[in-house]
Amino acid sequence: MIEARGLARTFRTRGRTTDAVRGVDLDVAAGELVGFLGPNGAGKTTTLRMLTTLLRPTAGTATVAGRDLAGDPLGVRRRIGYVGQTGGTRPEARVHEELEAIGRLYGRTKSDARARTVALADRLDLTDLLRRPVKALSGGQRRRLDIAMGLVHDPRLVFLDEPTAALDPRSRANVWQHIRALREQHGTTVFLTTHYLDEADALCDRVLVIDNGTIVATGAPAELKARVAGDLVAVGVEHRDLPRVAEIAARIPRSSEVATVERGVQFRVPRGDLAMPELLRALDVADIATTSLRVHQPTLDDVFLTLTGRTIRDAELSTEQEAPVGA
Numbered sequence: 001m002i003e004a005r006g007l008a009r010t011f012r013t014r015g016r017t018t019d020a021v022r023g024v025d026l027d028v029a030a031g032e033l034v035g036f037l038g039p040n041g042a043g044k045t046t047t048l049r050m051l052t053t054l055l056r057p058t059a060g061t062a063t064v065a066g067r068d069l070a071g072d073p074l075g076v077r078r079r080i081g082y083v084g085q086t087g088g089t090r091p092e093a094r095v096h097e098e099l100e101a102i103g104r105l106y107g108r109t110k111s112d113a114r115a116r117t118v119a120l121a122d123r124l125d126l127t128d129l130l131r132r133p134v135k136a137l138s139g140g141q142r143r144r145l146d147i148a149m150g151l152v153h154d155p156r157l158v159f160l161d162e163p164t165a166a167l168d169p170r171s172r173a174n175v176w177q178h179i180r181a182l183r184e185q186h187g188t189t190v191f192l193t194t195h196y197l198d199e200a201d202a203l204c205d206r207v208l209v210i211d212n213g214t215i216v217a218t219g220a221p222a223e224l225k226a227r228v229a230g231d232l233v234a235v236g237v238e239h240r241d242l243p244r245v246a247e248i249a250a251r252i253p254r255s256s257e258v259a260t261v262e263r264g265v266q267f268r269v270p271r272g273d274l275a276m277p278e279l280l281r282a283l284d285v286a287d288i289a290t291t292s293l294r295v296h297q298p299t300l301d302d303v304f305l306t307l308t309g310r311t312i313r314d315a316e317l318s319t320e321q322e323a324p325v326g327a
């Protein structure tokens with residue numbers, strides 16, 4: 001459904017050059033729900049805007065929904081849906097008017113556009129809101145309308161840019177449910193960007209991790225997490241017991257990265273749950289009491305940390321600090 005090779009984009013503004021995307025290769029199969037995960041400024045939106053014909057690549061080629069991006073941009077546009085970060089709705093218009101207007105824009109007759117509006121409202125839980133002005137919708141309702149607007153022409157492939165940005169947890173879960181339904185009930189291919197780790201983890205079949213304009217990892221969330229060197233076990237003990245506990249940790253089969261921290265010892269093992277009985281037995285034999293015991297399974301943030309040396313949150317903080325005034 002998407003095949004891109006060496007896609008790149010450089011911006012030149014006021015004498016400054018930014019390599020926003022540096023040669024991205026990506027493949028998305030029909031029916032996949034793929035997430036593009038990375039910190040702010042990583043190049044997600046720029047890639048999405050190139051794939052949806054809104055921005056011309058500086059280099060590279062792509063086929064999107066069966067059409068060549070450079071050779072047939074109009075063909076691409078006809079076959080895809082695009083839901084940007086800020087929807088294109090008029091605040092005074094009513095929900096049904098916005099949906100019908102898009103239907104007419106795509107050449108539907110008035111009655112056909114109305115029928116499509118009713119069907120989409122049903123799919124995205126907007127039926128009771130059709131007569132409301134757009135400005136009176138909540139954040140989550142508004143995002144559902146944005147998604148509905150991207151589906152009016154029944155595209156087989158839809159791009160969603162940060163579909164749950166700035167939503168509260170309940171509205172996010174609700175939008176996720178609708179995105180899953182797009183794929184499960186309608187077979188739509190979904191390509192979305194996110195900087196939320198839990199969103200990529202819970203929603204996507206496959207995640208492409210992007211940092212600094214380059215894809216640094218691709219895989220199912222579980223696969224990516226399995227690449228991090230195992231679970232982290234943290235044992236809290238009295239200060240005087242630290243050296244003995246570090247020795248015990250080092251003797252646990254396949255343990256690594258044993259480290260003494262302020263109130264305990266931590267180490268990695270491939271499976272924390274399997275190491276636990278042996279650890280407890282050894283502590284018991286040595287007559288050492290624990291103050292706490294935790295097994296931390298890797299998250300996608302650990303994946304990002306392993307690959308780039310910093311967490312997504314840290315990466316975002318440093319981008320905020322670097323951002324030029326007025327950006």
Ligand SMILES: Nc1ncnc2c1ncn2[C@@H]1O[C@H](COP(=O)(O)OP(=O)(O)OP(=O)(O)O)[C@@H](O)[C@H]1O
Nearest residue numbers: 011013018020039040041042043044045046047195
């Ligand atoms: N029109 C532009 N002119 C100059 N630089 C730009 C332009 N658009 C994006 N950039 C720069 O390109 C880089 C990538 O931006 P992009 O918006 O693609 O990142 P992102 O991963 O989508 O971030 P976010 O999550 O904040 O949307 C950033 O350094 C950004 O400042």
